[in-house]
Amino acid sequence: MLKDSDKAIIRKEFEKLSKPIRIVYFTQEHECAYCKETAMIINEVAELSDKISVEVYDFIKDKEIAEKYRVDKIPATVIATDNDSRIRFYGIPSGYEFVTFLEDIKMVSSGDSGLEPQTRDFLRKLKKPIHMQIFVTPT
Secondary structure, eight states: OOOHHHHHHHHHHHTTOOSOEEEEEEEOSSSOTTHHHHHHHHHHHHTTOTTEEEEEEETTTTHHHHHHTTOOSSSEEEEEOTTOOEEEEESOOOTHHHHHHHHHHHHHHHTOOOOOHHHHHHHHTOOSOOOOOOOOOOO
16 A cells, blocks of 8 residues: 555654554454555554564454453554553544554654653643543544
8 A cells, every 4th residue: 555665764764663562453344444444554564664563353352452452443553562652543544644653653662752841740740530532634
């Protein structure tokens, strides 16, 4: 799905990955728009670095694993490190979202969110867990 020229650019960017990344993908065979295409993109991206591995789970059959990662819809891609820093990405990472997907991989690998110090200070002061979702759609 990716052009050779794009693969070369991504491969070069992935040379900067500091920690190994696990892409944990949740799918199912039936009634899942874009699951097949998402799997193709994930596998193609993973082939561009030896620091990226892919695990694939069935959303229904592997319910306990989906619950562990708090996955509640598909297609779902969890970008994680061994110490379990992670980002959940829902939907197909294509179009404008593809760049976000690549940046998420780099961010999780680095262990740095890129947040400003004052934002980090504010977040440290939170007393209760919060549920935050960011929705992106091309318009």
